[in-house]
Amino acid sequence: MQISWLEDVLRGAGVSVVVEGDWLNRSAGASFEPIGVLWHHTAAPSSAERPHPALDICINGRSDLPGPLCQALVDHFGVFHLISANRCNHAGTSGGSGPIPAGDGNTLMIGWEIDYAGDGGGGVVQEMTPAQYDASVAATAAVLQRLGRSADHARGHRETSTSGKIDPSFIDLDAMRADVAAAMGEEPPPTPPGTPFRTWVAGVNVRPTPDTTGTPVGYLPTTTTVYVECQTEGETVTESGYTNNLWSKLSSPHVGYINNVFIQGPASLPVDACPI
Numbered sequence: 001m002q003i004s005w006l007e008d009v010l011r012g013a014g015v016s017v018v019v020e021g022d023w024l025n026r027s028a029g030a031s032f033e034p035i036g037v038l039w040h041h042t043a044a045p046s047s048a049e050r051p052h053p054a055l056d057i058c059i060n061g062r063s064d065l066p067g068p069l070c071q072a073l074v075d076h077f078g079v080f081h082l083i084s085a086n087r088c089n090h091a092g093t094s095g096g097s098g099p100i101p102a103g104d105g106n107t108l109m110i111g112w113e114i115d116y117a118g119d120g121g122g123g124v125v126q127e128m129t130p131a132q133y134d135a136s137v138a139a140t141a142a143v144l145q146r147l148g149r150s151a152d153h154a155r156g157h158r159e160t161s162t163s164g165k166i167d168p169s170f171i172d173l174d175a176m177r178a179d180v181a182a183a184m185g186e187e188p189p190p191t192p193p194g195t196p197f198r199t200w201v202a203g204v205n206v207r208p209t210p211d212t213t214g215t216p217v218g219y220l221p222t223t224t225t226v227y228v229e230c231q232t233e234g235e236t237v238t239e240s241g242y243t244n245n246l247w248s249k250l251s252s253p254h255v256g257y258i259n260n261v262f263i264q265g266p267a268s269l270p271v272d273a274c275p276i
């Protein structure tokens with residue numbers, strides 16, 4: 001696939017665009033079937049005087065990675081510099097995040113390199129500018145609409161990376177996706193019933209009853225947010241030196257019970273007792 005429509009789609013969304021030379025023919029390989037958009041920071045400090053310090057590198061690549069390194073670079077003022085309409089070397093391997101599967105990230109995603117230092121490029125700490133954020137949200141919404149994909153197909157590199165990438169720094173990616181969804185006119189997802197808490201242990205089974213005997217009805221592969229409707233007494237469970245006989249009844253991400261020993265917070269959570 002070639003996304004030669006990108007210039008028109010961005011301009012149609014009110015995003016300022018600069019075409020950087022032969023963007024239609026720059027390519028880093030053939031396999032390109034994007035279903036999402038990936039946000040990055042360049043780690044280069046940008047300023048009004050030097051609004052796109054990483055532009056040349058994103059076009060030409062580095063000694064260890066041939067360019068182009070992104071489809072577009074977003075400068076200090078939120079201007080989109082179009083670098084390539086084809087596959088680019090920006091994402092590496094995707095470990096899978098949200099609806100983006102594990103696989104070749106450069107095939108699966110279109111990349112915005114947002115030109116700011118983040119946390120420590122060259123010792124400089126710099127947040128994304130409001131102009132960069134607003135333009136990135138508008139551009140992402142327009143591109144996902146064009147691809148026929150929902151807002152949760154917008155991800156941050158630190159979510160898909162299998163090599164410990166931390167970009168984009170200082171961005172709440174859930175809030176970013178909510179802003180993309182709003183720009184796309186999507187209804188916000190309903191909030192599950194109950195109170196949100198975080199688990200702190202990876203690999204927790206969700207059980208049909210407040211004990212470890214039943215066949216699991218769900219599995220929490222990583223630490224995550226769970227919605228607790230109520231808690232009740234059940235089998236005593238020990239984890240990492242903590243012992244608890246209280247179990248939380250979850251409404252999300254699976255309906256069922258997990259022992260409170262897996263949940264951050266006090267042993268007895270500030271929620272209602274389950275009706276008997």
Ligand SMILES: [Zn+2]
Nearest residue numbers: 040041157167
């Ligand atoms: Zn990145």
